[in-house]
Amino acid sequence: MTLDNAPLTKKDLKSDQDVRWCPGCGDYAILNSVQGIMAGLGIPRHQMLFVSGIGCSSRFPYYMNTYGLHSIHGRAPAFATGIKTANPELSVWMVTGDGDGLSIGGNHFAHILRRNVDVKILLFNNEVYGLTKGQFSPTSPQGMKTKTSPMGSVERPMNPVSFALGCGASFVARTIDTHQKHMEQTLLAAAHHKGAALVEIYQNCVIFNDGFIEGVAEKSVRDEKTIDLRPGEPLVFGKARDKGLKMAGWEPAIVEAAQADTWKADHASPGPAFAMAQLQNQAGMPRPIGIFRSVAAPLFDQGMNEQVQKSIAKKGRGSLKDLVYSGEMWTVG
Amino acid sequence: MSTTRASNAELPLQQYENIVIRFAGDSGDGMQITGNQFTHTAAVIGNDLATFPDFPAEIRAPAGTVPGVSGFQVRFSSSDIHTPGDQPDVLVAMNPAALAINVKDLKTGGIVIVNTGQFGERDLAKAGLASNPLTDGSLKAFRVIEIDINQRVKEALTGSPLTPKEVQRCKNFYTLGLMYWLYNRPLENTIKWLGEKFASKPDLRDANTKALQAGFNAGDIQELFQGRFEVAPCASMPKGTYRNIMGNEALAMGLVAGAELAGVPLFCGSYPITPASGILEQLASYKNYGVLTFQAEDEIAAICAAIGASYTGHLGMTSTSGPGMALKSEAMGLAVSLELPLVIVDVQRGGPSTGLPTKTEQADLLQAIFGRNSEAPIPVLACSMPSDAFDCAIEAVRIAVQYMTPVILLSDGYIANGSEPWRLPKIEDLPRFPAKFLTKVPEGGFMPYARDDKRARPWVKPGTPELEHRIGGIEKSHLTGNINYDPLNHEFMVRMRNDKVMGVRDTIPTPKPKGPDSGDLLVLGWGSTAGSIASAVEVVQARGRKVAAMHLRHVWPLPKGLDAIFARYRAILVPEMNLGQMARILRSEYGGVNFVSYPKVQGQPFFTAELVTKIEELLETKR
Ligand SMILES: Cc1ncc(C[n+]2csc(CCOP(=O)(O)OP(=O)(O)O)c2C)c(N)n1
Ligand code: SF4
Ligand SMILES: [Mg+2]
Numbered sequence: 040m041t042l043d044n045a046p047l048t049k050k051d052l053k054s055d056q057d058v059r060w061c062p063g064c065g066d067y068a069i070l071n072s073v074q075g076i077m078a079g080l081g082i083p084r085h086q087m088l089f090v091s092g093i094g095c096s097s098r099f100p101y102y103m104n105t106y107g108l109h110s111i112h113g114r115a116p117a118f119a120t121g122i123k124t125a126n127p128e129l130s131v132w133m134v135t136g137d138g139d140g141l142s143i144g145g146n147h148f149a150h151i152l153r154r155n156v157d158v159k160i161l162l163f164n165n166e167v168y169g170l171t172k173g174q175f176s177p178t179s180p181q182g183m184k185t186k187t188s189p190m191g192s193v194e195r196p197m198n199p200v201s202f203a204l205g206c207g208a209s210f211v212a213r214t215i216d217t218h219q220k221h222m223e224q225t226l227l228a229a230a231h232h233k234g235a236a237l238v239e240i241y242q243n244c245v246i247f248n249d250g251f252i253e254g255v256a257e258k259s260v261r262d263e264k265t266i267d268l269r270p271g272e273p274l275v276f277g278k279a280r281d282k283g284l285k286m287a288g289w290e291p292a293i294v295e296a297a298q299a300d301t302w303k304a305d306h307a308s309p310g311p312a313f314a315m316a317q318l319q320n321q322a323g324m325p326r327p328i329g330i331f332r333s334v335a336a337p338l339f340d341q342g343m344n345e346q347v348q349k350s351i352a353k354k355g356r357g358s359l360k361d362l363v364y365s366g367e368m369w370t371v372g
Numbered sequence: 373m374s375t376t377r378a379s380n381a382e383l384p385l386q387q388y389e390n391i392v393i394r395f396a397g398d399s400g401d402g403m404q405i406t407g408n409q410f411t412h413t414a415a416v417i418g419n420d421l422a423t424f425p426d427f428p429a430e431i432r433a434p435a436g437t438v439p440g441v442s443g444f445q446v447r448f449s450s451s452d453i454h455t456p457g458d459q460p461d462v463l464v465a466m467n468p469a470a471l472a473i474n475v476k477d478l479k480t481g482g483i484v485i486v487n488t489g490q491f492g493e494r495d496l497a498k499a500g501l502a503s504n505p506l507t508d509g510s511l512k513a514f515r516v517i518e519i520d521i522n523q524r525v526k527e528a529l530t531g532s533p534l535t536p537k538e539v540q541r542c543k544n545f546y547t548l549g550l551m552y553w554l555y556n557r558p559l560e561n562t563i564k565w566l567g568e569k570f571a572s573k574p575d576l577r578d579a580n581t582k583a584l585q586a587g588f589n590a591g592d593i594q595e596l597f598q599g600r601f602e603v604a605p606c607a608s609m610p611k612g613t614y615r616n617i618m619g620n621e622a623l624a625m626g627l628v629a630g631a632e633l634a635g636v637p638l639f640c641g642s643y644p645i646t647p648a649s650g651i652l653e654q655l656a657s658y659k660n661y662g663v664l665t666f667q668a669e670d671e672i673a674a675i676c677a678a679i680g681a682s683y684t685g686h687l688g689m690t691s692t693s694g695p696g697m698a699l700k701s702e703a704m705g706l707a708v709s710l711e712l713p714l715v716i717v718d719v720q721r722g723g724p725s726t727g728l729p730t731k732t733e734q735a736d737l738l739q740a741i742f743g744r745n746s747e748a749p750i751p752v753l754a755c756s757m758p759s760d761a762f763d764c765a766i767e768a769v770r771i772a773v774q775y776m777t778p779v780i781l782l783s784d785g786y787i788a789n790g791s792e793p794w795r796l797p798k799i800e801d802l803p804r805f806p807a808k809f810l811t812k813v814p815e816g817g818f819m820p821y822a823r824d825d826k827r828a829r830p831w832v833k834p835g836t837p838e839l840e841h842r843i844g845g846i847e848k849s850h851l852t853g854n855i856n857y858d859p860l861n862h863e864f865m866v867r868m869r870n871d872k873v874m875g876v877r878d879t880i881p882t883p884k885p886k887g888p889d890s891g892d893l894l895v896l897g898w899g900s901t902a903g904s905i906a907s908a909v910e911v912v913q914a915r916g917r918k919v920a921a922m923h924l925r926h927v928w929p930l931p932k933g934l935d936a937i938f939a940r941y942r943a944i945l946v947p948e949m950n951l952g953q954m955a956r957i958l959r960s961e962y963g964g965v966n967f968v969s970y971p972k973v974q975g976q977p978f979f980t981a982e983l984v985t986k987i988e989e990l991l992e993t994k995r
Contacts, residue, residue: 054842056854085837090680093845101842101855106834108683109844110676111706117641117673121680121688122834124664125639129684129834147676150669343664350659357661359632359799362625364613367561368796369416372611 047078054104060095065216065242066163070102072222073132073161080130080230088129090119092144094136095170096163096242113144116151119158120339127157127340130230137164137178141197145177152206154339155234161226162199162237165244166251173247185247199239200316200331204309209336210236211312213328215256216243221267221328234336255326268315268329273299276325284325286311291318304333384599385556390449391603392457393551396474397466399432399442402544406464407444408791409548413561415616415793418605419448422903423791424456424977429646429729436490436498438469450604454757454903456790458979462554464547466490466521469499475511483515485550487543489522517596521546528586532579542583549587556602559584610795617794619758619787620650623691623717626765627651628661630715631687633766634773635806637662639681641674642691646729647785648719651691671696675703675716682712683843685809685833687769691717694736695726701744704778706845708748708869711821711829713772713779713807715765716750720784722975731975732785734899735950740780741928741957747866749873751775752928754782756902759794761787764925770805771876776828782927784949786900786977807831813838820853826879827872829853873929880926882933890940891918892991898924898954901947901978908983917991927954930961938965945970945990947978 052074060066077087087105091097093112100107106129110118115133123131133151140148140162151158167185168174175185175192178199182191203211210232214225222240229236241252255264266276266284274284275296283299284291291314304312312331318324393410397403404425414421424445433440447457462483465471467490475484486506496504505511506518525546529539545562552559563581570577591597631638640663642652656665664681668674671692678688692700697718707714720736722728740752751771755761761783768781810818810830820841821829832839841853849856850864885894887909897905902923909921922937924930938944943966946955952969959967970986972978 056842083837085840086835088834100844103842104840106840107842107844108680108710109842109846110679111702111845114672114676114703117668117676118680118683120668120673121639121641121666121677122684124666124677125637125681125686126684126833126835146669147673150673343666347659347662347664351662354660357628357658359629359802362628362632362658362661363796363799366615366617367412367416368613368615369418370611370613371418371609371795 046081047084049074049078051084052078052104054102056101058102059098061246063245064095065165065244066096066099068216068219069161069163069222069240069242070099072219072226074103076223076226076230082130086128086130087132088122089132089134090115090122091134092136092139093170094139094168095244096134096136097139099134113139113142114147115139116144116147116158116160120151120154120156123156123158123340124343127344131158133158133160135160135162136169137162137166137199138168138176141177141199141202149202149206152203152208152235152237155209155336156339157234157341158236159229160235160237162239163242164199164239165242165248166196167244167248169244169247198316198319199237201313203237204313204316204332208237208332209234210333211331212237213239213241213331215241215252215328217256217258218261218328225329228330228333232333234338264325265328266325268302268304268327268331270302270304270330270333272302274302275299286314289314291315291324293324304330386599386601388601388603389451390447390453390457391462391555391601392445392447392460393462393464394443394445394460394474394477395464395547396441396443396470397464397544398435398470399428399430399440400435401442401466402541403442403444403466406544406548407446409562409565410551411446411791412565412616413552413557414446414448415614416561417557418609419450419603420453420606420609421446421448421616421793422453422456423447424786425789427730434498436467436469436495438473438499441470441473443470443474448603450606452606452608454906455977455980458981464551466543466547467499468496468501468505471505472499472501475505475514478514480513481515483517484511485517485519485547487521487547488518489520519550519590519596524586524590525583528583529579532582533575534579538576539579542580545580545583546587549584549589550591552584553588553591554597554600556600559588609793612795614793614795616791617759617762618650618789618791619755619761619783620647620719620789621654622758622794623755623761623765623781623783624651624654624658626762627655627689627715627769628658628663629762629802630766630769632661633802633804634687634769636685636687636773637664639664639666639678639686639688640691641666641668641677641681641688643668643671643674643696645671645693645696647721647788648691648693648696648717650788651717651719671699672703675700675714679703679707679710679712679714682714683710683834685831687713687715687773689715689717691719693719693721694723694739697736697739697743704750705744705746705748707778708744708750709845709848710843711776711869713776713831715768715772716778716780718780718782719788720782728975730785732900732977733949733973733975734782734784734901735953735973736782737927737950737953738956740782747870749870750778750780750928751873751876751926752780752782753925754899754927755787756897756900756923756925758787758790758792762794766803767925770803773807774805774828774879775826775872775876776831777873782899784900809833810839811836819851821848821851823868827868827875876926877929877932880931882931882937883922883924885920885922885937887913887920888918889920891920892942893919893945893987894938894941894943895919895921895945895947895983895987896924897921897947898927899948901949904978904980904983905947907980908987911980911984912987917987919987919991935962938962942966943968943990945987947972947983947986949973949977
């Protein structure tokens with residue numbers, strides 16, 4: 040990637056379009072943080088490209104003064120894969136929602152992670168379909184009452200982090216829209232990861248699911264109710280940072296801070312990350328945020344282009360003549 | 373069997389203008405290879421030819437059963453031909469099932485070569501036959517040549533290191549050798565091919581070569597036939613360098629050539645589906661032409677990735693068949709709205725749903741032209757012959773790049789797997805249409821939806837400084853491309869996109885009727901009916917009838933000047949392999965013209981004879 044001489048500011052990354060999210064929507068804070076960290080990446084604006092699907096969250100590219108593609112519902116991973124493979128020089132970012140990425144686009148979402156296409160993926164999880172006005176989504180909790188589930192949703196929710204780990208994702212993280220500092224450091228880590236990097240962002244929908252994550256994310260309870268997974272640092276949490284997590288047999292258990300295990304995001308197995316992702320289903324356990332997994336893996340886009348280069352090196356760059364005048368030929372006359 | 377020697381020279385060599393052979397056997401019998409080898413040799417000798425493989429949808433249905441029969445028809449000729457022929461002169465039947473389902477197509481008096489080694493009671497039962505056709509008199513109308521190929525191959529390969537099962541797999545080359553003898557063909561080509569194919573398996577190479585020679589010698593030393601036949605090289609083939617080409621191959625090559633002629637790299641996003649998979653496979657072998665092939669997780673991802681690649685300045689393309697087209701339609705609408713170049717190849721097969729995956733049909737025409745939500749116009753082209761797929765693919769790329777639009781290219785199972793000799797074009801004669809990328813801010817500022825004289829918007833590669841812009845599926849403002857929900861702007865943009873696509877007519881030629889300039893009947897075809905129509909019209913013209921044939925390559929928009937042509941004929945016959953979809957379009961576009969629809973939806977191309985009958989019938993009623 041070429042470095043521009045003049046460093047970018049956050050303002051340089053704001054497009055001239057009016058932002059049309061509802062006042063108070065968590066999407067604003069995410070946009071602000073993304074513009075903030077991207078300005079500091081040393082990547083010129085014209086090398087940045089944002090791709091999205093459909094949903095409130097997927098309007099994101101219109102607000103970035105970079106290249107952008109607002110595509111169709113659920114398919115952003117496929118567009119991103121085509122873009123990054125065709126031009127690996129670009130810094131490609133994908134924005135999706137819990138409905139866009141996990142219901143209609145679940146298939147593509149799995150495959151971009153599995154292939155490890157070098158794309159940064161921001162999944163705005165508001166546990167609801169925002170743009171279509173409040174139906175339950177694949178991440179909505181069981182029992183959630185919406186217009187399409189007046190007696191409460193019967194479905195069991197899916198956990199985006201567990202799903203991504205199951206797909207073999209090389210980078211999986213989680214953050215919260217209202218926790219700017221944490222969001223920015225998580226986004227930065229994703230930006231610097233080589234490969235598909237998924238960041239699940241809890242995002243408040245003030246209209247259709249207001250406060251759904253307040254129980255763990257609200258500032259006054261956050262330190263008690265969440266635990267930040269920082270590679271190389273002990274697994275401690277609590278306002279006084281007095282509690283910790285330790286693997287006891289196959290399960291993490293709450294222990295005193297001094298006995299906490301040190302978090303590692305690059306275990307050979309995704310098992311520990313998976314155990315962390317499932318913590319939220321156990322009463323009394325903190326909700327993990329931060330970096331679940333970060334491992335090196337071969338890049339799809341690079342592999343595809345290397346094959347082209349290898350083939351050219353071996354056979355020589357084919358010409359039109361080589362193409363047409365091939366196979367078993369004969370002449371008449 | 374008699375072992376009396378009869379040398380080559382003693383047997384009469386009868387000359388034929390053209391011959392149609394059908395090789396038929398179990399899917400595992402290697403009939404496609406046999407047919408292809410016979411074809412290659414005929415091509416190299418200089419015959420004109422056309423082939424028609426016909427294989428089952430199942431890879432290996434139970435051996436010996438009717439659903440497991442695989443066939444390959446080849447017609448080779450000393451004169452110009454357009455189709456693989458209606459009825460075989462010769463049928464090679466490797467088992468009872470192959471005989472049972474193919475013999476009804478054979479010409480009366482035709483030759484059936486039967487492998488009696490596969491005609492035991494169990495074989496007959498597997499084929500569902502109550503009696504043995506070899507003894508029950510049902511083959512009276514034909515000349516039956518019985519030969520125990522199983523046994524002959526076994527004898528020919530005594531001492532071979534192969535297992536008995538492997539030895540039996542050489543049966544097809546024995547059969548091929550026999551046919552080479554019968555039609556006085558050289559063995560060299562196939563021997564060379566075996567050498568290359570089995571370079572790392574010398575035992576297989578030697579055994580198959582030996583089987584081939586044994587089959588050839590059997591013709592010589594055993595009185596199986598009363599004589600040999602010869603089909604001279606085709607003298608009317610225009611001068612030039614030729615190769616044999618299959619439709620899918622030609623189409624893939626045309627896409628690579630098209631991208632090269634536009635000066636942009638090719639990106640193929642595709643998902644395997646019969647009969648289109650060959651295009652993805654072929655393109656995957658063209659990496660040294662800078663081609664990127666992405667086997668996506670489904671047809672939707674395939675087209676979406678291709679659109680993404682087009683956004684970056686590649687020529688994105690995707691290949692599929694009917695069911696895949698259905699999945700791609702939402703993304704095609706996006707491509708219409710984004711106004712990016714894209715080629716969508718639909719190799720049509722029998723439908724609806726899974727339908728007849730390995731059989732041919734032309735019933736996706738209306739889907740291609742109209743099958744999207746809202747007003748989403750896309751130019752549509754259709755290939756007529758295997759070699760024409762090359763030119764059509766180049767033309768599809770030209771339109772896509774010059775008009776910044778998705779283009780649909782229709783092929784079908786008949787073209788995809790059929791083959792014919794292709795006179796290779798001179799490279800300098802190929803059209804050139806270099807893509808023009810906008811690389812800096814033009815005077816007056818950058819407008820992503822400004823338009824040129826073809827109403828095409830600028831193509832900008834992401835990565836270009838100062839031209840950052842956002843595109844998407846929401847309606848856009850004229851010029852700026854910003855989101856716009858204004859009613860009048862919407863109608864303006866709907867009309868603009870439509871006018872742009874209809875404007876393609878300015879750069880396509882008006883087709884010309886072949887035959888009389890006016891008269892009783894014009895037979896109008898599109899897609900793969902071209903060969904059958906040309907053959908049938910030639911037959912009727914030779915009988916002194918005022919009938920012309922015309923072919924449409926551009927099926928949407930239709931070329932200019934058709935109304936004037938239609939006005940010169942009393943009726944227009946439109947044969948097509950659907951229930952009359954093109955006829956329906958023509959009726960709505962050209963009121964007052966007498967279009968006669970002639971549909972056939974059997975998973976099979978039109979026979980020349982049935983078209984001749986239909987044409988003559990129409991001429992009679994016209995009198
Ligand atoms: C093919 C298709 N089906 C349905 C829709 C309607 N639709 C638009 S957005 C959406 C759900 C979006 O939910 P989510 O991804 O969670 O995004 P949010 O609005 O919550 O950010 C749906 C169902 C559509 N645009 N396209
Ligand atoms: S509906 Fe919800 S998610 Fe959508 S913009 Fe409004 S607050 Fe944000
Ligand atoms: Mg949502």
